[in-house]
Amino acid sequence: MTSAAGWSAGYVTDTTYLRGYYAEQSPVQLALAALLMGVQTDLPGPRDEVSFLELGCGQGFGALVLAAANPGWRITAVDFNPAHIAGARRTAAELGLDNVRFLEADLATLPEDPLVAEIPAADVASLHGVWSWVSPEVRAGIVRLLHARVRPGGLVHISYNALPGWQSALLLQRLVHEAGRRLAHGSIEQARAGFDLVRELMAAEAQGLTKSARAMEIVERLEKATPDYMAHEYMNECWSPCWHADVATDLASAKLDYVGSARLLANFNELKLSEAQRAIVNRFADPLMRELVVDACNQPTLRHDIYVRGTRRLSTGARDAALESVTLVLPIPPEEMVYAVTVPAGRASLNEGYYRPIVERLAEGPCSVGELLALPALEGHARNPAEVVGMLVGSGQALVLARPGAPMNNVSRHLNAMTGRRYLNVETLSGPSAMACPALAGGLPTALGHLYIAERFAAAGGIDATGIDTEAWARQFAPPDTPPGEIEALAKQMAEELRRRGKLWRWLGIV
Numbered sequence: 001m002t003s004a005a006g007w008s009a010g011y012v013t014d015t016t017y018l019r020g021y022y023a024e025q026s027p028v029q030l031a032l033a034a035l036l037m038g039v040q041t042d043l044p045g046p047r048d049e050v051s052f053l054e055l056g057c058g059q060g061f062g063a064l065v066l067a068a069a070n071p072g073w074r075i076t077a078v079d080f081n082p083a084h085i086a087g088a089r090r091t092a093a094e095l096g097l098d099n100v101r102f103l104e105a106d107l108a109t110l111p112e113d114p115l116v117a118e119i120p121a122a123d124v125a126s127l128h129g130v131w132s133w134v135s136p137e138v139r140a141g142i143v144r145l146l147h148a149r150v151r152p153g154g155l156v157h158i159s160y161n162a163l164p165g166w167q168s169a170l171l172l173q174r175l176v177h178e179a180g181r182r183l184a185h186g187s188i189e190q191a192r193a194g195f196d197l198v199r200e201l202m203a204a205e206a207q208g209l210t211k212s213a214r215a216m217e218i219v220e221r222l223e224k225a226t227p228d229y230m231a232h233e234y235m236n237e238c239w240s241p242c243w244h245a246d247v248a249t250d251l252a253s254a255k256l257d258y259v260g261s262a263r264l265l266a267n268f269n270e271l272k273l274s275e276a277q278r279a280i281v282n283r284f285a286d287p288l289m290r291e292l293v294v295d296a297c298n299q300p301t302l303r304h305d306i307y308v309r310g311t312r313r314l315s316t317g318a319r320d321a322a323l324e325s326v327t328l329v330l331p332i333p334p335e336e337m338v339y340a341v342t343v344p345a346g347r348a349s350l351n352e353g354y355y356r357p358i359v360e361r362l363a364e365g366p367c368s369v370g371e372l373l374a375l376p377a378l379e380g381h382a383r384n385p386a387e388v389v390g391m392l393v394g395s396g397q398a399l400v401l402a403r404p405g406a407p408m409n410n411v412s413r414h415l416n417a418m419t420g421r422r423y424l425n426v427e428t429l430s431g432p433s434a435m436a437c438p439a440l441a442g443g444l445p446t447a448l449g450h451l452y453i454a455e456r457f458a459a460a461g462g463i464d465a466t467g468i469d470t471e472a473w474a475r476q477f478a479p480p481d482t483p484p485g486e487i488e489a490l491a492k493q494m495a496e497e498l499r500r501r502g503k504l505w506r507w508l509g510i511v
């Protein structure tokens with residue numbers, strides 16, 4: 001449901017959007033992806049003052065995490081929903097954060113508003129979950145804003161629902177939207193009513209739905225989707241999935257060139273395409289045509305594109321030297337390392353003989369890519385930092401340590417504790433969240449329950465995990481009438497997480 005006052009231009013405003021942290025928006029991740037693609041960009045250094053602009057920031061959680069983890073950065077986050085901005089400003093004030101500014105503004109008109117002059121020129125701008133959900137007027141405003149506020153050499157991240165990935169589920173989306181509007185009041189109820197009808201139609205074997213694998217998959221996964229997500233995903237009037245070439249053409253008028261994907265593995269055609277598919281892609285030099293063929297083969301439903309204002313190409317040597325200076329940290333115990341990762345073309349295996357010594361070294365502590373490649377066990381192997389960084393970071397089995405050795409700061413601690421206190425209960429234990437972390441120059445994607453465990457661990461002085469009584473923690477955490485068996489299970493779960501995460505948290509300075 002849209003605003004009665006008519007300021008929403010068809011966008012859902014009767015319910016706030018979920019609070020999420022998305023690693024694809026992190027300047028470190030974006031710069032790393034650009035570097036992998038051979039585009040000159042500066043990975044934010046420990047003392048760099050990055051200016052980050054987020055458009056359509058929702059409740060502002062990502063902006064708050066970046067601001068807390070990077071006191072030297074300037075963060076500007078824009079949204080037109082006053083409920084989002086009021087909540088985000090309140091949290092920033094409670095934390096005493098003075099490097100983040102939340103602006104209540106409509107992206108359709110902000111470029112012509114005097115307020116625009118107060119937005120610092122952005123090194124990195126990001127819009128996640130906005131572009132394909134808003135009207136053509138708002139998209140045009142976004143392009144003018146990026147043109148006005150992204151500095152030469154700056155990066156832009158934009159995610160959007162993509163074609164042809166959504167093609168076979170267009171009917172499902174339309175049915176949910178149209179039926180919802182007629183059957184219920186309020187966008188959450190409308191999305192629910194729309195999906196009830198879709199299920200009924202599926203049971204009645206409506207072929208437009210049952211013959212679409214994508215539609216069937218959406219309905220199968222419905223239970224995992226939150227009501228606010230469903231409302232914002234299906235009840236906006238202007239939702240319209242996009243072709244990559246159209247987005248790239250629109251952004252070209254802001255002098256932005258396509259670089260690649262913020263999802264690192266998506267940048268390796270060898271992992272995305274079969275040999276026959278690659279042969280077809282390679283017949284074309286035009287990047288738009290190449291992406292069209294790739295999308296025809298992979299059909300992503302959400303793209304995470306990166307653009308740069310002015311492409312400067314790096315030689316392979318210069319790119320590799322920059323990648324060798326990157327420090328990696330292992331987020332999982334070495335025995336959990338997966339050497340066969342799922343990629344769009346199927347399964348890709350990490351050569352165990354090559355990667356095992358790397359993982360064993362990382363299990364001892366953070367290490368630069370250059371040092372990893374110099375391990376005696378790798379002697380005789382080709383030195384390929386792009387593959388090591390792409391595979392390990394892209395599969396989520398290594399993180400980039402932007403500030404090796406940087407301690408936690410109070411504001412990050414405070415934000416993490418506040419997030420745990422506000423949103424954690426027995427039901428949300430495994431719900432997604434993130435911890436602000438200066439060593440990562442961003443957030444550590446984390447289950448909400450881990451925030452509690454990390455806080456307890458830190459409060460216990462970060463002592464060795466064996467000396468910790470997780471049963472006492474479980475008793476403190478669980479409601480008073482929780483049966484002893486459930487307390488015991490919770491305590492075991494906490495002890496297990498501590499075993500898995502304790503080392504990482506120490507390396508990151510979290511405990």
Ligand SMILES: C[S@@+](CC[C@H](N)C(=O)[O-])C[C@H]1O[C@@H](n2cnc3c(N)ncnc32)[C@H](O)[C@@H]1O
Binds near residue numbers: 059108
């Ligand atoms: C799907 S939400 C994504 C929020 C956030 N980026 C995230 O991923 O959590 C889209 C956001 O865009 C905002 N939005 C929609 N139209 C807008 C407009 N014309 N001007 C500013 N913000 C707008 C909405 O209020 C909403 O917070």
